[in-house]
Amino acid sequence: MLSQLRSLWWVFLHTFRKRDTLQYPEEEVYLPPRTRGRIVLSRDPDGEERCVACNLCAVACPVDCISLAKAEDDQGRWYPDFFRINFSRCIYCGMCEEACPTYAIQLIPDFEMAEYDRANMVYEKDDLLIAGTGKYPDYNFYRVAGMAVGGKDKGEAENEDYPIDPKSLMP
């Protein structure tokens, strides 16, 4: 009986406490930098698309919300012909970001993407591509990969030796 009166008093003392609620639309919510929110496609430092259309993100996606098709430009670079994410299915798990070998696909701290029309939740490549490099400012896939593209031949990538000629007898 006394403990009931005591808990009554304690609850009453909450009158003078600060309220924990964040008045969201007026007050901004703090999102940590690593928050998994809206998905973007980043560009490399040269301003080219990072995505090489390897389809690993689409494979990793547990809800199959990513679809894309490969294309190749005259430089020999691979890029996605279209890249489509259905955000009404996306569960923001970040598997695509983990799977991506070129750091192209990234999840950023933004969740305010509500729509009245479900069809508007499907983002095309134009909606996904951003101008900058995102979380990895210096990384450029074609500068470290061994693949030959226009302006960079075999062996010219960073930390890459020129290919050896197995038929040559010279040391």
Add this chain to the structure above:
Amino acid sequence: MLLKIAEILFIFGVLILGAAALTWVERRLLGLWQDRYGPNRAGPLGILQPVADMVKILTKEDWIPPFADRVLYVIAPAIIIIATFMVFAVIPLSPSLGVIELNIGLLFFLAMASLSVYSVVLAGWASNSKYALLGGVRAASQMISYEVFMALSLAGVIMMAGSFNLRTIVEAQQGLWFVVPQFFGFVAFFVAGLAESHRLPLDLPESEHELTAGFHTEYSGMKFGMFFLGEYVGVIVTSAMIVTLFMGGWHGPWLPPLVWFGLKMAFFVALFVLLRAAIPRPRYDQLMAFGWKLLLPLTLANAVITGGVLLAGS
């Protein structure tokens, strides 16, 4: 005659508006005590929330389950509204204000409180589903048990005032409020009032955690709204009865009588909400044991001692 009708309409309107506002006040107070805000969007401080709720509940589909007993199902919510509103007719709000002055005002209140049991029991029965039936059964035994102590706890007040007339009872508290000499009666009446209006610590007929919603599980739309309204009017009526019987009614210094009555009533309404915020619901056997093993001897002893003291003093 016209003046009387205006008075009745005024009290009726204040009661309905008060009950509607209470839905907002309660949620705001609960929010305050749980370190959050509660509804604060509709209008300044969210004051228009009851309007929004009203629009929502009135435009909802009014559905009667096909397995229900239609007649009783419709009558049940009406009974609680009628019974709780009728109680307010005998409560004197100020020296001049009050719908009717009955010589048996207190008995009328007890009778109406008993009638409101029919509402929950019939609702539970007519719904024809097991949760509702269990809620109705609980309501029946809880309310009938606590009615006993409710009446007994008032025996002391009746003896001290020498009347069943609520106006006479208030006037008898001119010098000393009955809460002082009748403290145990006050506590017992408070608990019994809580059980009668089945408010949260003692809301076993509803208990949403085990019975989904108890007796009004099957109700929707405005019929559910009427149960809701009845509950809030019940809170106001119980507070008003506590104020009338124990806290000196409209008596108080400086302020006009009606304001004093309102302030005291608001205090008890807030206390009801605080109880809801703080105290968990007891188990059903605990509720029954508390009533019969603690409150019954306490109220009986209170009545006997009060009678003895009065007899010795006369």
